[in-house]
Amino acid sequence: MSEIQIWERILKWGLAQNPELPSDFRNFSQDDFNKLKNTLQRFIPLIKFQNLTSKEFLDKVFPYDKIFPEDLYKDLLRTYLSLSDPNSKPKNKEKIDSAIITYQHVELISKWIDKLNITDKLTxxxxxxxxxxxxxxxxxxxxxxxxxxxxxxxxxxxxxxxxxxxxxxxxxxxxxxxxxxxxxxxxxxxxxxxxxxxxxxxxxxxxxxxxxxxxxxxxxxxxxxxxxxxxxxxxxxxxxxxx
Known part of the structure; x- marks a missing residue:
């Protein structure tokens, strides 16, 4: 199963847990987004969003920006805005086969390896x-x-x-x-x-x-x-x- 399919299924499940939410996300209030955020907060850090294409991110993730942790979403947004090909994936966000960490942790560990500060750019x-x-x-x-x-x-x-x-x-x-x-x-x-x-x-x-x-x-x-x-x-x- 691809990462976008995993995201779509988790999102569908989250919406099903809140049947009172509007069927169209464009009609969501801030309270509606908060309900969905509370439902999915355990699962979002486990999804490898870096494995999506920029088009998948724009079509399937961007509309739900209000349910993401702020730091995670800003990082994803910076990454995908830098891509010119809608079918491309981030070059430096390699897939990691881990049950413990995500690519954000990979970047941090990579900085430790290079003896960089956390605010330094990874080269x-x-x-x-x-x-x-x-x-x-x-x-x-x-x-x-x-x-x-x-x-x-x-x-x-x-x-x-x-x-x-x-x-x-x-x-x-x-x-x-x-x-x-x-x-x-x-x-x-x-x-x-x-x-x-x-x-x-x-x-x-x-x-x-x-x-x-x-x-x-x-x-x-x-x-x-x-x-x-x-x-x-x-x-x-x-x-x-x-x-």
Whole structure:
């Protein structure tokens, strides 16, 4: 199913949840848009709008601008206004096969890789190649090591159960994050046979993909407020491929 079909189905479902709304969006009041926004707010960040053509965006997304988070919509608008071909897609907004992040997070991580500030313009383009997904490949250290060992230039993503994204992403925002770079390079990565991806002496330890642990040791900053054990919903590892 294409991304535009996913959007159309979600939009249709959202409208069906609010049968009192006018059948023509051109007759929507601000309250009507707010109702639809509240219904779809959980799903909008999951849709990869960057995979739409500019015509699809203009015809199917633009009319519903009032239901989008302001920052997301401004970013999409800037992107699609720069395209001259109505059938083209954004060049720098590559599709990412992730159950955790969207392309906004990809841009932020790419800036971290290039050691740029969040407000700097991104000049590099990276492909995020999925190597491992716990829900797909298995919640085990064996599966992780089988697919990820000896693969250079990787990024590990962990989604914490009943919480925000570990490392950075709080409630789908990319401006509220913790960036912690390694201090002791001897412990940048902790390679343990039966563990999942682990970093530092104890900075992030994925034990069995359900019980995990964080305690600042080898990196600049703690990445969690608590040193209690935590449970993860998902873990993904991507190999970063440059231009």
């Amino acid at each position: 590099s383009s990276y492909e995020f190649k999925l190597l491992f997904r716990a829900s797909r490949d298995g919640y085990s250290g064996y599966k992780f090591h089988k697919t990820c060992d000896n693969k250079p230039h990787t990024v590990t993503l962990v989604k914490v159960k009943n919480n925000s994204f570990i490392f950075s992403f709080n409630n789908n925002r990319t401006d509220n994050y913790i960036l912690s770079r390694v201090m002791d390079e001897n412990y940048a990565i902790r390679n343990r046979k039966y563990y999942g991806p682990s970093f530092g002496k104890s900075d992030l330890e994925i034990w069995n993909f359900t019980v995990n642990y964080c305690k600042k040791a080898s990196y600049e900053k703690p990445i969690r407020d608590s040193e209690d054990y935590f449970i993860s919903d998902e873990c993904e590892v991507f190999q970063i491929v440059g231009d």
